[in-house]
Amino acid sequence: MPNESSLTTPSQFEINNYCTEIFLKTDKISTKISTTVCYSIGNTTANFNYFNTHALNLFNPSLQHLVVDKSISPEWAFHILDSQHNRPTLPTIKSVEKLYRGVSEYESKANYCFQYLKQLDTVLILDYKKKRGIWWSGSITGIPEHEKIFPLRHIMQAIFHPIGGTILHGAVVGKCGKGAFLVGKSGVGKSTTSIACLTSGMDFIGDDQILHYEDSAYSISQFAKLNRKSHKLLPKLRIAELNCGETKEGKLILSLFPFFKSQLASSLKIVTILIPTLTENNLPSLSPCSPTDTLKAIAPSSFSQVFNNHQEEMSRMAKLARAIPAYKLNITQNLSAVVNLIDEIINK
Amino acid sequence: MNYQIEPKAIVHETIDSEVVIVNFANGNYYSLIGVSAFIWEILLTGPKTDEEIHSALLRTYRVDDGTAKRDISIFLTSLITEGLIKKLELKENNLPTIHLEAVGKKSYHAPVIEIHSDMREVIVLDPVHEIDYADHKDPTN
Numbered sequence: 001m002p003n004e005s006s007l008t009t010p011s012q013f014e015i016n017n018y019c020t021e022i023f024l025k026t027d028k029i030s031t032k033i034s035t036t037v038c039y040s041i042g043n044t045t046a047n048f049n050y051f052n053t054h055a056l057n058l059f060n061p062s063l064q065h066l067v068v069d070k071s072i073s074p075e076w077a078f079h080i081l082d083s084q085h086n087r088p089t090l091p092t093i094k095s096v097e098k099l100y101r102g103v104s105e106y107e108s109k110a111n112y113c114f115q116y117l118k119q120l121d122t123v124l125i126l127d128y129k130k131k132r133g134i135w136w137s138g139s140i141t142g143i144p145e146h147e148k149i150f151p152l153r154h155i156m157q158a159i160f161h162p163i164g165g166t167i168l169h170g171a172v173v174g175k176c177g178k179g180a181f182l183v184g185k186s187g188v189g190k191s192t193t194s195i196a197c198l199t200s201g202m203d204f205i206g207d208d209q210i211l212h213y214e215d216s217a218y219s220i221s222q223f224a225k226l227n228r229k230s231h232k233l234l235p236k237l238r239i240a241e242l243n244c245g246e247t248k249e250g251k252l253i254l255s256l257f258p259f260f261k262s263q264l265a266s267s268l269k270i271v272t273i274l275i276p277t278l279t280e281n282n283l284p285s286l287s288p289c290s291p292t293d294t295l296k297a298i299a300p301s302s303f304s305q306v307f308n309n310h311q312e313e314m315s316r317m318a319k320l321a322r323a324i325p326a327y328k329l330n331i332t333q334n335l336s337a338v339v340n341l342i343d344e345i346i347n348k
Numbered sequence: 349m350n351y352q353i354e355p356k357a358i359v360h361e362t363i364d365s366e367v368v369i370v371n372f373a374n375g376n377y378y379s380l381i382g383v384s385a386f387i388w389e390i391l392l393t394g395p396k397t398d399e400e401i402h403s404a405l406l407r408t409y410r411v412d413d414g415t416a417k418r419d420i421s422i423f424l425t426s427l428i429t430e431g432l433i434k435k436l437e438l439k440e441n442n443l444p445t446i447h448l449e450a451v452g453k454k455s456y457h458a459p460v461i462e463i464h465s466d467m468r469e470v471i472v473l474d475p476v477h478e479i480d481y482a483d484h485k486d487p488t489n
Binding site: 186301303314315 | 359364370372377464466467
């Protein structure tokens, strides 16, 4: 264990020892695994070993659409634990804090990734060589609402960040394997537009956060959030059947699984970036958007999803903005016309 | 006086000759185009004095000495105000005023910083990185 009196950055030797000790401790309690569920995570698969039904009931609903057959040998395995319902002996906060210096300092060294997210009171440890990890929470019932809707994002980020992936703020819809990435600040119409596309038969990756890796968007959660006012524009949407709560801001939380099961895709290749803007026009329209304006639409709101080196993430967003054709999408209340236009641009 | 980019709370990217900067401390994001982007790129190479920036501007743009000095001062002050650069004390050098002919140089406009504050609440919402040693719980309790 690190020397308590030292505040210098711990050595790789200390980190390796610490993580090895944690894995040994959790391996000893493996017999207490309650349920194992195999999910598609990005372009890989992972077993989540839930040590109690509280964690399972909290996180599995968001991830139901990503469940894959247990007969598939998953690449990764994660223990999901919390101190309210399990008692693995994890080190005290002081030791954890002294080890924590940010993933960017560690991920380039040897095997391990170590993250302590203070605001969420969670610890994540990854062993990249053995492809295993531990996600531990100090207070699972204290997990903020957005973490329940988009659970375990930092597992995805920790797996994919070292190999070029990143969590981005935006919605992705599409068809035939190709998708449009809708970006921009809250309130511009991403969720309404993406749900309109879903109800019109398009595939849906997410309306708020996605994992971007290589040239594809991967789903993180099957939940969507919808402004109450937008509901009137989507008469086909059976709110009563889909609604499973409200956010603090008063948005409806919609559970799209299993009603839209066949359309909840795990991935789509991004072929276009769209920046919605509300207009009073009768018909929607598109106008080309510069990579700079595209970056300004993607970056600011995506950083709050990022647990890693922000400069690296900025560069990745810029790369995406340069590589993919982008358009300002002037949207109207005529959502059918908006959907048709998105369909056209995806197939262009 | 030396000026240096403040790396701790900002990220930046130059794309199509425009610099986009995000400041996590105040939640603003910025655009720098043309002369302002040029000055930023100079600062990216390391701490620079007013005189060094001034010389580079005169070499590259059709601008008179006095205008360049005034505009640089205003621009650097605005970058400092936004927390994007910091001042470092340096011994004063009495460098001579430079007069360069405007041959093959770009047309000049005063450097400005375009500030966007519509994403403040989201940008400053940072889930990780700053640890408050005074406020923590022992997870084993």
